[in-house]
Amino acid sequence: SQQGEEDPQALSIQEGENATMNCSYKTSINNLQWYRQNSGRGLVHLILIRSNEREKHSGRLRVTLDTSKKSSSLLITASRAADTASYFCASATGGSYIPTFGRGTSLIVHP
Amino acid sequence: DARVTQTPRDKVTEMGQEVTMRCQPILGHNTVFWYRQTMMQGLELLAYFRNRAPLDDSGMPKDRFSAEMPDATLATLKIQPSEPRDSAVYFCASGLAGTGYGYTFGSGTRLTVV
Structure with missing residues (x-):
């Protein structure tokens, strides 16, 4: 079963707008990671947030984590057509740090 | 940039044939994963694998799948015999577990079993 689930499943926006994707998970985590996948190939790690962190930034990306609600969000500001991709959250639990992936959000940014 | 290398990139095979997928993790990484991705x-x-030792293969159909790490530079995933339902993209990823860094994925092997 999926540990994390992203919402929405699909998102379509215009270039320059912000894109927000949400992720919910079921059990306590060590960290939560966000990945991007283009065209069904090779996931690329974007950002990792630890369970004791609440917010993290990387360039145009902003990730928040609410452990009380078991949820995280990824915000992409000032989106570009090149941001078109699928975005996955992956929660890591226990001592193994095995990331369990959600189904992803498909983001389309129209130029 | 260091990368995880997977071969072959694409594989088409007939049902019943053996398939071997290979992965070269990034040197120094102590953790290697195999994932399968399908639409469904x-x-x-x-x-x-952690430090080349298999720690969790509970998600793998044991009767036909096997995964090994004969040395630090090679991880293999073998399917014997292959079935059409094995058609998927198979990813290898490596990293350092428990650090503040995520995992690096290879480009995947797209397997089609006909």
């Missing part, structure tokens, strides 16, 4: 199931963990 999403990304499923198949196997997990």
Whole structure:
């Protein structure tokens, strides 16, 4: 079963707008990671947030984590057509740090 | 940039044939994963190695799948015999577990079993 689930499943926006994707998970985590996948190939790690962190930034990306609600969000500001991709959250639990992936959000940014 | 290398990139095979997928993790990484991605199931963990020791292969069909790490530079995933339902993209990923860094994925092997 999926540990994390992203919402929405699909998102379509215009270039320059912000894109927000949400992720919910079921059990306590060590960290939560966000990945991007283009065209069904090779996931690329974007950002990792630890369970004791609440917010993290990387360039145009902003990730928040609410452990009380078991949820995280990824915000992409000032989106570009090149941001078109699928975005996955992956929660890591226990001592193994095995990331369990959600189904992803498909983001389309129209130029 | 260091990368995880997977071969072959694409593989078409007939049902019943043996398939071997290879992965070269990034040197120094102590953790290697194999995932399978399909439209129906999403990304499923198949196997997990820490310091070359298999720690979790509960997601892998044991009767036909096997995963090994004969040395630090090579991880293999073997399917014997292959079935059409094994058609998927198989990803290898490596990293340093428990650090503040995520995992690096290879480009995947797209397997089609006909």
